[in-house]
Amino acid sequence: MAKIIPQATILEKYFVTSTLPTQWCPGCGAGGIGHAVLQAIERMQLDPKKVVLVSGIGCNGHFTRHLRLDDLHVLHGRAPAVATGLKMARPDLEIIVIQGDGDAASIGGNHLIHAARRNIGITTIVSNNYIYGRTGGQYSPTTPKKSISTSSPFGLEDPPFELCNLMVGAGATFVARGTSYHIIQLIDLVERAIKHPGFAFLEVIAPCPTSYGRKNPETGITGPQMLQWQKENSVSIKKAAHMSEESLRGKIVTGILLDRIEPEYSAAYAKVRQRAQKGGLA
Amino acid sequence: MAKIIPQATILEKYFVTSTLPTQWCPGCGAGGIGHAVLQAIERMQLDPKKVVLVSGIGCNGHFTRHLRLDDLHVLHGRAPAVATGLKMARPDLEIIVIQGDGDAASIGGNHLIHAARRNIGITTIVSNNYIYGRTGGQYSPTTPKKSISTSSPFGLEDPPFELCNLMVGAGATFVARGTSYHIIQLIDLVERAIKHPGFAFLEVIAPCPTSYGRKNPETGITGPQMLQWQKENSVSIKKAAHMSEESLRGKIVTGILLDRIEPEYSAAYAKVRQRAQKGGLA
Amino acid sequence: MTTEIRLSGSGGQGLLFIGRILAEAAGVFEGKNAVQSTSYGGQVRGGSSRSDVLISPAEEEIDFPEVMDADLLLAMNQEAADEYGGKVKQSGVVILDTTFVKQPPKTRGRIIAYPFTLKTKERLGSALPTNVVVLAVISQIGALVGKEALVRAIKKRSPKGKDEINLQALNLGFELVKTGVLQRDGDDERELH
Amino acid sequence: MTTEIRLSGSGGQGLLFIGRILAEAAGVFEGKNAVQSTSYGGQVRGGSSRSDVLISPAEEEIDFPEVMDADLLLAMNQEAADEYGGKVKQSGVVILDTTFVKQPPKTRGRIIAYPFTLKTKERLGSALPTNVVVLAVISQIGALVGKEALVRAIKKRSPKGKDEINLQALNLGFELVKTGVLQRDGDDERELH
Amino acid sequence: MSREGLLLQGNEAVSEGAIAAGVRFFAGYPITPATEISEVMARRMPELGGTFLQMEDEIASISAVLGASCGGVKAMTASSGPGLALKAEGIGYAVCAEIPCLIVNVQRTGPGVGSVTPSQQDVMQAKWGPNSDNMIISLSPASIKECFWLAIRGVNLSEKYRVPVILLSDSFLGHMSEKIDLPSPEEIETMDRPRPTVAPEKYKAYDADINGVPPLANFGEGYAVRLVGNMHNKAGDYSRNPRDFDFLINRLHNKILTNLADICAYEEVEIDGADLVIVAYGIVSRAAKAAIRLAKNQGMRVGLFRPIVLWPFPTERLAEIGKKVGGILVAEMNMGQVIREVERTTRGEVPVAGLNRIDGLLINPLDILAKLKEMG
Amino acid sequence: MSREGLLLQGNEAVSEGAIAAGVRFFAGYPITPATEISEVMARRMPELGGTFLQMEDEIASISAVLGASCGGVKAMTASSGPGLALKAEGIGYAVCAEIPCLIVNVQRTGPGVGSVTPSQQDVMQAKWGPNSDNMIISLSPASIKECFWLAIRGVNLSEKYRVPVILLSDSFLGHMSEKIDLPSPEEIETMDRPRPTVAPEKYKAYDADINGVPPLANFGEGYAVRLVGNMHNKAGDYSRNPRDFDFLINRLHNKILTNLADICAYEEVEIDGADLVIVAYGIVSRAAKAAIRLAKNQGMRVGLFRPIVLWPFPTERLAEIGKKVGGILVAEMNMGQVIREVERTTRGEVPVAGLNRIDGLLINPLDILAKLKEMG
Amino acid sequence: MTEISIQRKWCKSCGICVEFCPKKVFTVGELNEPIISTPDACTGCRLCELRCPEFAVIITEVEERSHE
Amino acid sequence: MTEISIQRKWCKSCGICVEFCPKKVFTVGELNEPIISTPDACTGCRLCELRCPEFAVIITEVEERSHE
Ligand SMILES: Cc1ncc(C[n+]2csc(CCOP(=O)(O)OP(=O)(O)O)c2C)c(N)n1
Numbered sequence A, B: 001m002a003k004i005i006p007q008a009t010i011l012e013k014y015f016v017t018s019t020l021p022t023q024w025c026p027g028c029g030a031g032g033i034g035h036a037v038l039q040a041i042e043r044m045q046l047d048p049k050k051v052v053l054v055s056g057i058g059c060n061g062h063f064t065r066h067l068r069l070d071d072l073h074v075l076h077g078r079a080p081a082v083a084t085g086l087k088m089a090r091p092d093l094e095i096i097v098i099q100g101d102g103d104a105a106s107i108g109g110n111h112l113i114h115a116a117r118r119n120i121g122i123t124t125i126v127s128n129n130y131i132y133g134r135t136g137g138q139y140s141p142t143t144p145k146k147s148i149s150t151s152s153p154f155g156l157e158d159p160p161f162e163l164c165n166l167m168v169g170a171g172a173t174f175v176a177r178g179t180s181y182h183i184i185q186l187i188d189l190v191e192r193a194i195k196h197p198g199f200a201f202l203e204v205i206a207p208c209p210t211s212y213g214r215k216n217p218e219t220g221i222t223g224p225q226m227l228q229w230q231k232e233n234s235v236s237i238k239k240a241a242h243m244s245e246e247s248l249r250g251k252i253v254t255g256i257l258l259d260r261i262e263p264e265y266s267a268a269y270a271k272v273r274q275r276a277q278k279g280g281l282a
Numbered sequence C, D: 001m002t003t004e005i006r007l008s009g010s011g012g013q014g015l016l017f018i019g020r021i022l023a024e025a026a027g028v029f030e031g032k033n034a035v036q037s038t039s040y041g042g043q044v045r046g047g048s049s050r051s052d053v054l055i056s057p058a059e060e061e062i063d064f065p066e067v068m069d070a071d072l073l074l075a076m077n078q079e080a081a082d083e084y085g086g087k088v089k090q091s092g093v094v095i096l097d098t099t100f101v102k103q104p105p106k107t108r109g110r111i112i113a114y115p116f117t118l119k120t121k122e123r124l125g126s127a128l129p130t131n132v133v134v135l136a137v138i139s140q141i142g143a144l145v146g147k148e149a150l151v152r153a154i155k156k157r158s159p160k161g162k163d164e165i166n167l168q169a170l171n172l173g174f175e176l177v178k179t180g181v182l183q184r185d186g187d188d189e190r191e192l193h
Numbered sequence E, F: 001m002s003r004e005g006l007l008l009q010g011n012e013a014v015s016e017g018a019i020a021a022g023v024r025f026f027a028g029y030p031i032t033p034a035t036e037i038s039e040v041m042a043r044r045m046p047e048l049g050g051t052f053l054q055m056e057d058e059i060a061s062i063s064a065v066l067g068a069s070c071g072g073v074k075a076m077t078a079s080s081g082p083g084l085a086l087k088a089e090g091i092g093y094a095v096c097a098e099i100p101c102l103i104v105n106v107q108r109t110g111p112g113v114g115s116v117t118p119s120q121q122d123v124m125q126a127k128w129g130p131n132s133d134n135m136i137i138s139l140s141p142a143s144i145k146e147c148f149w150l151a152i153r154g155v156n157l158s159e160k161y162r163v164p165v166i167l168l169s170d171s172f173l174g175h176m177s178e179k180i181d182l183p184s185p186e187e188i189e190t191m192d193r194p195r196p197t198v199a200p201e202k203y204k205a206y207d208a209d210i211n212g213v214p215p216l217a218n219f220g221e222g223y224a225v226r227l228v229g230n231m232h233n234k235a236g237d238y239s240r241n242p243r244d245f246d247f248l249i250n251r252l253h254n255k256i257l258t259n260l261a262d263i264c265a266y267e268e269v270e271i272d273g274a275d276l277v278i279v280a281y282g283i284v285s286r287a288a289k290a291a292i293r294l295a296k297n298q299g300m301r302v303g304l305f306r307p308i309v310l311w312p313f314p315t316e317r318l319a320e321i322g323k324k325v326g327g328i329l330v331a332e333m334n335m336g337q338v339i340r341e342v343e344r345t346t347r348g349e350v351p352v353a354g355l356n357r358i359d360g361l362l363i364n365p366l367d368i369l370a371k372l373k374e375m376g
Numbered sequence G, H: 001m002t003e004i005s006i007q008r009k010w011c012k013s014c015g016i017c018v019e020f021c022p023k024k025v026f027t028v029g030e031l032n033e034p035i036i037s038t039p040d041a042c043t044g045c046r047l048c049e050l051r052c053p054e055f056a057v058i059i060t061e062v063e064e065r066s067h068e
């Protein structure tokens, strides 16, 4: 287990503490992801000047407002597209995208799959709390069937996306899943995702007690209950390899699900520049 | 091999012949898909009154203007979303969506994956000619690497989508691929797709001699050459099962790649109506 | 004449709820005109909360739907008291929950100060229905609506299983008024703060 | 004085190409003012095509960028001839490719009719550079630009490997004018159609 | 639906109005301050055998609505400014393809993501958001009652004229509660799209004279309907003929402009004899009424002109008023949008002043009163 | 870049102008009649070490442009009406977040998908397409030369004022070729966004006075820049304070409106002594010039007022002109858009007539002449 | 037996029918147009119909005449 | 040895630190707020820091004082 950086250090180096407290509800999963991101950044000794956060609209996107880092808080769903432009213009920057499940998979689904397809060198972290938290708890494209939400008062019949599968289908080269509960693993996953040279996708199962928990007590009502549920229902990818499909049903498989190397897009594009500058059309 | 309906019958029953000739270039793949759709409709003896075509913007979407069927020629990329609304409002209709690769996978990518996720009972046929034909030959999200197009004059470095993989990742329940050359198989695939109770996705590899062929002679320049290339480079899914990944590289695998039954979305939603009408919130 | 009531405090104190009950009781069950409006913010939780209710006789339409000068101001925290205390009519009444409001605000109105939250918790075992207790008090003091209408509205709008405790709270509020335990402060003193 | 030239025919006959060459030769290489414009349609292929070129002396700006009354009209198919024949000045010239135009249009202008496409195929083995042949003819007849400028523009704009054949076509055009083989029709006769 | 009075929020009233008008299909994407409309519809649509769809975004929402409408089901969506921006292309498409639908826009503060506080900043966007010239209808309610009735009116106009109708609510009205007496169904006039009168083989989806609304067959009825957003001829086939363009675009305008008497609606308060007239719409008109009350107390004669239909703008009547009064004050919660129409319409014949507020708070009667006094 | 003359199409000239202004990032999505801009950029950007990105749609395109711009690279996109509609939300975001960028809109005929023929139908959309009040700048070139120079001007204004600039070309101009003498680099003035003058720790991305343009640090320079499209305070943090809203929205307007002298541009032809003045912009102004020529021959005294900057509209100068002449004819290829501004501006002091064409063909000098004669 | 007809107004001379007729019934004409050269070889497989992008080929089955 | 401090202004009394401290260092107060009950049991694993959604827990390592 790698070293944990003291919170005091993180606070001092990265936070604008005058912006705290956060606006989140008690037990919200957004903060945990924030910890993991900052721990990884600090552990990797990234130059904070070169780290840019691109944050989506939604509760989870609110994390970045508390930090002393470049931060582009963009339109709902557009973060991967914005980050793609930024990375192409400035390949020297380390770009971390923070989105919610609605932001990433609903309105932003197309940008997400295209970022994956291009293998653009950004890290996209999606906080999947199974709900639109920020707008008061409507179901999202990841909300499990039968869930109650303010827009599915009779129980949802929409099948959900498996975000990681979607990413694999879209051609992503790094796909991982973690949970808020497994915070130590999560830091490692963030680190691995950042280190991955192409597009890295990390899904984090995160509690939204207010908008999801209260209406769907099966997975816990309060923050601690929801973390407990995560603890009890997660299986590492290693273990999962030895389990039957049946016994995996309803389980959260955590870890790195896919990791392969393909040319990173901004680097690949450099070849286009070379060819263009040599003059000939290919 | 099932019966082929005489073209004379098709012309009389389905075409507004005064709209012919088409505006397509010689050898264009759009027409072949049209044949397959009409053959399947007629073979299945669907009631033409109940068949609605939803056509996207692009050369391929122009097929429907020649027909005597309900036809909604929609905005670029939006066909699956429009069709979803129509199907939910009118589950009695048989809805066939005709899109190009750009329409479906670029601007319309999000609607496509969400239609797949919901398992809405429509048939989506994507003519994949590897290019934006209608706007004069810019690369699309399916254009193979290194291709020359008006927007990749130095050779493309974007990795393409594997559309069928994307659909599998999105949760589609029926995924198939055919080619213009294999027209008999294509009719069968259209029929199977229409019969599938949920969302059915059919990719058709189709030639665009004008915008793709001329700049990328490796896969043929003219219509006949491009069909010939399809013939030589296709492998049925059956055969493919016995081939190594290596030997499958660059091959078009045709046939039904995935076929499973899950509740169709408009039918599933009927359950919500039932619960609502019984009065209780679930 | 339109009666202007402002209910102010923190998010989570249930002011929107009692605003709507009051409006419904007056508007629907007593046939008056009633408007309830809310200062609307972007926060998911917490922060300040404000709910205005305007009530007028059936024949008199309510135009502007926010309180201009309150006939009745309820302030459930210090910030609310400070911010709105000045916008009360000379003839108005300011009701403070001294559980939270430690410093009476500058106001022209008459002040009624009482530790509603504490007392509710004491009497009903939970502080949650304090809003309904206060609702009863306000309705009485302002002579806004009768008890029957309040009961109907509460029954209609209470979430499942909550109507019982809410009705208890309503009774408690009526009792507080009747028994005269609500402490009164004169205007003049307040002006000095 | 601005000279107004309209090149019309079918898509694929290369009228846009020679319009641009003409404009570039006159504008860039001979220092005049030149504008070339196109009627723009939505079709991918085929259909009608129109390319207008306006040329004026260096000191005279060109305002409206479309031909109003043509000094020179080239019609490479019947529809074009019919549609634009009437929009030619009294002093204007109408050049018809009789490979496609079988019926001279109603026009006030002088008609020059010649089977350019057929002859080009005959002489150069391919009909493709017919457009450049006609370009040469037009330039001469209208005294629009010198050969040198045309040669430069052709060299600049021809796709790789096509400049040779285009220069041959240019020469052929010049030859046709010089040798006087271009058949001439009087106005009066045409008016009767 | 009971005849008993009800306390409804604006967002609820709009929903119930649309339902009363026959809407049985809702597709939307959540956005504050419009979410309650989704939430009501999520409950009410399935209860009534209709459909509630939460789509992947606003673009998909308007798309799904148009699809449903083609199937003959009255359909609506709801959003706020940023969402309306995303729907603009689809609304323009609906204008061209002439597909009826209701779009509710609960305005919030902008530009950009802005804030969820009330505003009237999307008035111009409602008309000019889509590309090109678009003749749409836009309505502006000022009370809960009007939220209900204008939703009905919106659906009806949309069907009658085959045109998208945009109902412009705002964050304040959307969350304000007021008593409303719901009418019984028979008190509600509902309108349906004009139905074809020719045999299916002869049917063309765009067959109307230059001022006309072409009959619309629903999908699945055997009319071989072709609906299209490209420039088209009467059959709905693509056209490249300039005459077809001219005819089509003019007809799309004329079908509205030749029916202004049917479409336009406004309220007037004490205009006769007024020295000054306030032009205000939506929630601000209520501050204006209060201001008039206060002004009267102070001996001033002030009137109100309240456009209920904002687009097409009631130019004619306003021009008349402009000739009669000493000044016009346009009070609106934006940087000055309707004032542009007022200035244009009154042609300098009367001084026109603006009172604007964009800080997320309501314009107050006292603000208006002060401004009125300033104007003399 | 050579000093030799060149024959360029409008779409090429716009591209070359943007490049000359320092644009090194292009993201777009193909749409006729703007595709050539993409195609030129697909070649030129990598040649110059810049980036050409074909994004998945227009929304992604404007998004990528904004991302690149934050990185300090001058960035642009190009589209046509339907695409501009899709970009509207992003443009509004850029207004609020104050991120410089150039958006070229090559107008085609609408509504809806419409047709690729020329029009001037997106003038109002350019300003009012996004939700809420948006103070943007929009330019209208009339020649190939101007396509080039206004692209430069657009990039410069965008940087100087941290505002999105919309260049309104059209399908005709985009494909028309004209000679242009390209200037040498030193003849071109380029402008960069105002740079921070404070220490990185003190930097705030929105720190300016009520009329000011706040300095903008690029990402990756250590300033901890926070850019945001929500209502915000000077640090870029969310605000719910009405005073912050008021300050921000007013500042976004003021930074443009207090610099009209720098920003506005128009051309006047023979206005002095004119009986009638034509107001025309873009390609139509050339028909107007021809019409003036023809009118002169017939003894009429006609002038031209051509807004080069369409937004903000040159109200002041036009109001003056309105006072001096006998009539104004607004000729435009739409159903009447700029005429609304002209009517508003001239306050009834002069008769204003419109000449409109929406059939995909150019307004012709003879059309104008006939209308002028009608006006007397 | 079959009768083969080509709608000349629709045909774009793409050559697909020519190339892929299993019986090589068509040849290419001067302007690349398809010429029905050996109609009797036609087996009525309809592949030409199905592959013609312009819907321009029509095969009609005609009664096989008895040996008269 | 560690010192545990909670930023009370930031803490939202969610109970996560309480629930998941392996050493049960915290208990719940009257208003659900976390109370540092057995600070000496703390092993300095920092899980409470990392899991606190409000960044409100700060663990400081202090020099273990020698047995004086
Ligand atoms: C274009 C647009 N549509 C809708 C919204 C409203 N909106 C804000 S956040 C959000 C969803 C948030 O859900 P998610 O992304 O899962 O984030 P969470 O709040 O759950 O962290 C929505 C729909 C918006 N801001 N912009």
Ligand SMILES: Cc1ncc(C[n+]2csc(CCOP(=O)(O)OP(=O)(O)O)c2C)c(N)n1
Residues within 6 Å of the ligand: B057, B058, B059, B060, B061, B076, B099, B100, B101, B102, B103, B104, B127, B129, B131, B132, B133, B134, B135, B140, B208, F029, F030, F031, F032, F058, F082, F083, F086, F113
């Ligand atoms: C919003 C919008 N953006 C762009 C376009 C331009 N456009 C028309 S068709 C097309 C792409 C067509 O490609 P594809 O879908 O592959 O169809 P094909 O023409 O190749 O059959 C594009 C980009 C448009 N009509 N609308």
Ligand code: SF4
Residues within 6 Å of the ligand: A023, A024, A025, A026, A027, A028, A029, A030, A059, A060, A129, A133, A134, A207, A208, A209, A210, A211, A212, C044
């Ligand atoms: S609503 Fe959910 S996601 Fe949003 S702050 Fe509250 S707990 Fe977190």
Ligand code: SF4
Residues within 6 Å of the ligand: B023, B024, B025, B026, B027, B028, B029, B030, B059, B060, B129, B133, B134, B207, B208, B209, B210, B211, B212, D044
């Ligand atoms: S451009 Fe390609 S897709 Fe379009 S009609 Fe021509 S061949 Fe077909």
Ligand code: SF4
Residues within 6 Å of the ligand: B027, G006, G010, G011, G012, G013, G014, G015, G016, G017, G018, G033, G034, G051, G052, G053, G054, G055, G056, G057
């Ligand atoms: S396939 Fe059809 S279009 Fe092609 S040559 Fe044959 S008949 Fe003509």
Ligand code: SF4
Residues within 6 Å of the ligand: G004, G020, G021, G022, G023, G024, G025, G041, G042, G043, G044, G045, G046, G047, G048, G049, G059
């Ligand atoms: S039907 Fe078959 S055999 Fe006969 S011409 Fe056509 S392809 Fe050839």
Ligand code: SF4
Residues within 6 Å of the ligand: H004, H020, H021, H022, H023, H024, H025, H041, H042, H043, H044, H045, H046, H047, H048, H049, H059
């Ligand atoms: S550091 Fe570990 S042991 Fe110490 S209080 Fe925190 S969770 Fe408990």
Ligand code: SF4
Residues within 6 Å of the ligand: A027, H006, H010, H011, H012, H013, H014, H015, H016, H017, H018, H033, H034, H051, H052, H053, H054, H055, H056, H057
């Ligand atoms: S985890 Fe943090 S917010 Fe939650 S109770 Fe503990 S200190 Fe408070």
Ligand SMILES: [Mg+2]
Residues within 6 Å of the ligand: A058, A100, A101, A102, A127, A128, A129, A130, A131, A132, A133, A140
């Ligand atoms: Mg979420």
Ligand SMILES: [Mg+2]
Residues within 6 Å of the ligand: B058, B100, B101, B102, B127, B128, B129, B130, B131, B132, B133, B140
């Ligand atoms: Mg394609």
